[in-house]
Amino acid sequence: MTGTEPAPPTTYREALREAMREALAADDRVFLMGEDVGRYGGAFGVSLGLLDEFGSARVRDTPLSESAFVGAGIGAAIAGLRPIVEVMTVNFSLLALDQILNNAATLLHMSGGQVGVPLVIRMTTGAGRQLAAQHSHSLEGWYAHIPGIRVLAPATIEDARYMLAPALADPDPVVIFEHGSLYNASGTMPAGSGPVDLDSAAVRRPGTDVTLITYGGSLGKALDAAEQLAADGIAAEVVDLRTLRPLDDTTVLGSVQQTHRAVVVDEGWRTGGLSAEVAARVTEQGFYDLDAPVQRVCAAEVPVPYARQLEEAALPQVADIVAAARRAVG
Structure with a gap:
């Protein structure tokens, strides 16, 4: 492709996948874990192909226990790794709320600055897809209420692609909400796109x-x-x-x-x-x-x-x- 040709279209899902692929390739400390993220390719297909590319040590399928694998992600982050933990949908994250609120968000404060938790948690949010009352929550405001974490909501293909790198570089826990209606959204990545300033609307x-x-x-x-x-x-x-x-x-x-x-x-x-x-x-x-x-x-x-x-x-x-x-x- 020459410099004068337009960039090929991509989807929100593909932008998220490419962000994770880049992070996994760039830093051996980064790994992905969650329910069905490996062999199945993620409940929404975001991690499709990453298991074949990076292996089971870097793309880990977990048991159906959000409290357990979010807790494992917190422990890995404390130990110096850079975990990306996928929670299938926001309603399931309530099963790990104790880990997120009482551990990830508080450990730096409670340890007097000695124990940081550089953890990224991704989850699908939102309604509009006929998934009924138990799978259509928009609880971003609940998480935005919690001191000690950063809360992101990428709405564009560009943000889906370029919010992850600065999130992984953040010394504090970061929760990323991906609206389920956006996964199939397609468009062209703007020229000159790059890491997003996470402090700016x-x-x-x-x-x-x-x-x-x-x-x-x-x-x-x-x-x-x-x-x-x-x-x-x-x-x-x-x-x-x-x-x-x-x-x-x-x-x-x-x-x-x-x-x-x-x-x-x-x-x-x-x-x-x-x-x-x-x-x-x-x-x-x-x-x-x-x-x-x-x-x-x-x-x-x-x-x-x-x-x-x-x-x-x-x-x-x-x-x-x-x-x-x-x-x-x-």
């Missing part, structure tokens, strides 16, 4: 009239809403949080200072959720920049339904985002 679309703040699987809906609003003469700026802990207040507030209106889109539940935290920060730090109350578009306060039409009704949709933006603009 990204402005995905500039605008002057209202700021749409979101992350992960809701980014595409926010961008579609911005297109519809543009047809009505409303210029919406779209901010992708990318990192949910620590939040990038500077980018969010900088956008609100320009647009004077904010809509927070979060697939999680409204009560006590991440949208509440973002709205509170905008209000606390940017109250006098606001020309309207902060709007929130969240999932309905119900277990996510299985029936497709009910699931769609329970989740934030483009029309809901457009309506909230119009309320804000007034």
Whole structure:
């Protein structure tokens, strides 16, 4: 391929796989472990082929015990390795919450800085795929509540490809949420792509009239809403949080200072959720920049339904985002 030819299209899934392949090849301390990550290639096909390439010592299938293999990952990280632990879906991570909250997130503090846990935990999140109430959670806000860990939500192919390397270099535990609806998303990697600044949100679309703040699987809906609003003469700026802990207040507030209106889109539940935290920060730090109350578009306060039409009704949709933006603009 010459320098003038466009890059071939890739998928979100393939970008994640290539990031892990690069990490495994570059550092012998890195290994992948989790349920079905080896012979099966991962529940969502992300690690397909890595077992053949790197062997069973580097790509390890584990028993069905999240507490056990997340705990093993914590121990390996303490011992100097750089584990990537895959938890099949976010609801299964609750079985390892004791390990994540009471061990991984606290050991550096409780040891007076002597014991670090440079661990990366990947997991699938989100609804919209008819997997019913037990497999459709969006619990990113729960994890963003925990001091001592970094929480990432790659929403683009570029972030899926280039967030892993800085995550592995982070001395603290990092949790990466991959929205299940994104695995098949395809596109072309932007020219000059490289490691992502994990401390910064990204402005995905500039605008002057209202700021749409979101992350992960809701980014595409926010961008579609911005297109519809543009047809009505409303210029919406779209901010992708990318990192949910620590939040990038500077980018969010900088956008609100320009647009004077904010809509927070979060697939999680409204009560006590991440949208509440973002709205509170905008209000606390940017109250006098606001020309309207902060709007929130969240999932309905119900277990996510299985029936497709009910699931769609329970989740934030483009029309809901457009309506909230119009309320804000007034």
